[in-house]
Amino acid sequence: MRSAAVFLALLLCLSWTRAQGVSGGGTESDITQTDVQSEILGVKATSDQTNITPDIWAELEELRYVVIQHSLELRKMEQENTVTRNVFTDLKARMNTTENVVEELKRENTVLEARMNDSENLVKELQRENKDLKSRLNTAENMVEELKRENTGKLQNPQLPVY
Template sequence: MRRAAVCLALLLCLLWTGAQGEDGGGTGKKEGEFDIQGAHDQSSSQTQMRTDIWAELKKLRDMAIEHRIKIQRLEQDNTVLETKMSSSEKEVEEVKRENAAFESRMSSSEKEVEEVKRENADLLARVTASEKKSTAFESRMSSSEKEVEELQRENADRPQVAFSAGLTNAGAVGPFTTATTLKFSKVFTNIGQAYNPTTGIFTAPVRGVYYFRFNAWETRLTWTSIELFHNDKRIMVISDLHDGTGHVSASSAMVLQLEKGDVVYIVMPSSFGVYDDVFNRIIFSGFLLFPQ
């Protein structure tokens, strides 16, 4: 609008200046002389000039209107742009806030990651220590397993000898007129089959140290006595007298070093008796302590 007004003012000035120039140029008449033809021509020229001025003014008005419309559109566009800019600024602020919150969370996450890393490092250290302990334990286990296997092989190679037998279920045994080897016929255990219930004799299957235990029991009013023999040598004698108070008993044990093939057995001397029944009152037992 301003530009159009300025242009209009300049145009009017130019037109006025041109009109003045045409009046001052004259027709060559002296002052006071009246030229009818000149007056007519001047009137026609002025009319044409006014027509041209109005045409120019109309053009300027149209241009001013067009510029005003453009300016209004520009103002509307500026308003829309300013609205968009304001919205964009709000969005930018929101993005900034979100970025700040995200950075805060990132910082917190980084701290958590560092904490997790430290925990993982501690866990790794403990796992490494546990693995070392496990390796040492496995080594000891392997060594122990080897020792157990060695002992198993030794035990497998080592003879297993053990027996335990009761005398009889018949009750009273003896007295006899001669010394008699007692046959313990009720076999409870006979590992290695070294004891013979038919003869009552134990035969050492290997050279070694053996443990033997035996006892006597009697209910009759008489002496009771039994003897432990190693081969043909009497090793121990146990005896007791029944004095009428119910029963008598005696027991003992012996550790013997035997050669392979040596025998051990129980002998009841003549004129003595023992008593056994289903309650297994008299037992003869023995086992190998260790071979030599």
């Protein structure tokens, strides 16, 4: 739509330029403007030329070609933009999924860390209890050895009870 409006504006400028050239010009600023427009169109005016009539149909054909090229480029860019949007949407969804997984892993990590701390505390408590039990066991073994020695001595010197 925009390219059609630009095309129409160019046609108006070209027809105005042609009308100015046919009427013989006007003021000095009109001649300068005509010279500039002729320069743009690729027509070189010499000082002895007073009437410049560019080949409007060739120019229109060239403008049509340029408009078609721009339309094709615009379609290509729109397609690329659509693909880029789809990729961006996909990446955004993947990023959200990854963020959710990271949050879940953080929660799991917190739970596992608490369980590990509980296990470490339990191990320390069991080590203290084991140390106490070893101490009690050593004491009991020493008592058993002492009782064995006492019993061995009594068996060698039996004393009969007196009645």
